Amino acid sequence: MKAGRLVSILLLLQTRGRMTAAQLAEELEVSVRTVYRDVEALGAAGVPLYGDAGHAGGYRLLDGYRTRLTGLTPEEAEALFLAGAPGPAAELGLGAVLAAAQLKVRAALPAELRAHADRISGRFHLDTPGWYAHAEQAPYLPQVAEAVWNGRVVTVVYRRWAEPTDVERRLEPYGLVLKAGRWYVVAGPGPRTFRVDQILELTSSDEEFTRPEDFDLAAYWTAYQRDFYERLYRGEAVVRVAPGVRLPRAVHDRVDADGWTLARVPIESLGHAQGEFLRLGADIEVLEPAELRERMARTIAELAERYGNSTSRCGD
Structure with missing residues (x-):
């Protein structure tokens, strides 16, 4: 136009x-x-x-003909452009809108702040998904976002891990959260959290809902993550790790004379912990619990026997 x-x-x-x-x-x-x-x-x-x-x-x-944004510091101008993640915006159907908005903001910045914004855009790029995670397809993300924005109820067919797996739910979407490349919708009543990529069908409606005035999306998500980890890690292992090895969420107690570190690590289950610790090979020793140490020893013995016979097997 x-x-x-x-x-x-x-x-x-x-x-x-x-x-x-x-x-x-x-x-x-x-x-x-x-x-x-x-x-x-x-x-x-x-x-x-x-x-x-x-x-x-x-x-x-003519010089001086410019709409300026006042009150911005150079650091704030940098953060403003660093916050514009094009991937998530495109997933929400806002890729072109974000590009247009950044152009308008950049044009309104004074020259010295525009230089800071250009520098941050040229030197930092946000890519949220992990290396080995496949991109999750969430075809109903734009519709969910529209329902969040307009305060409209949606009815979804949702796939969960427990039986029955496919269930119908009436959702009052309060907000969207992007975590590690995966979208979640926080919805009432409850509120509860749903993965957007697990929505199999979605029906929009004209029914409006009232979002609780005291609902804070960021505070809810912080509490939700804390509760998630508390429910996830139900045990603890005591291990020794080689110099330079750092374990996530570990509490490091002391360093031995040989440089190895004694640490306590929260674990989800014996099987999950065994798989995670085996990745470290000879750089870790499990001390407790005894059952986990026995499982590690048994698996290592089986591997040693298998690979110890590999030469003769290759020759057959």
Whole structure:
């Protein structure tokens, strides 16, 4: 639309300074003749825009014609652009909106703050999913986001781990959380937490709900994670680890004379702990509980026997 194109011309000239009609036409994907008409329209509207002819010419705004964001420090300007994660925004259907918003904010920044914003954008890139995790497909994420924003009830068919696995639920979506590349919706009544990628079907409605005034999404999520870990780690193991080895969530008690560290580690189950500790090979020794130590010893003995006979097996 012409109005949007006129705003884009203003923002481009504020951001980049002098630009030729050809450069503007290429950026906006229109003809040079269209740019000429748009520039005339801006001039007729009172915008202090002028053009210079010749090889080094082009259009530019009079110095000082700029909408500025006041009160921002350089650090705040950097954080503002670091917070704009394009991947999650695109998943929410807001990729183009984010790009347009960043262009507008950047154009409104004073020159010195714009330099800080450009530096942070060029030197830091946020990529939230883990290396070995497959991207979770959440086809109903935009609809859930719309329901969150508009305060509308949705009915979903949700797949859970317990029987019956596929259940129908009426949700009052309070908010969305992105954790390690995976989207969660916090919804009433409850509230409760649901993985968006496990929604198999979704039906939107015009039914409105009232979000509790005292509901704090960030505080809820912090408490939810704390409760999750308390329920997840129901035991503890005492281990010795080699120098330089650090275990997540471990409490390190002391360092032995040989440099090994004695530590207490919360564990989810004996089987899960065994698999995690075996990854460290000879850099860990399990001391307690006795059952876990026995399981480790038994598995290591079986591996030693298997690989000890590998030469003869290869020769057969």
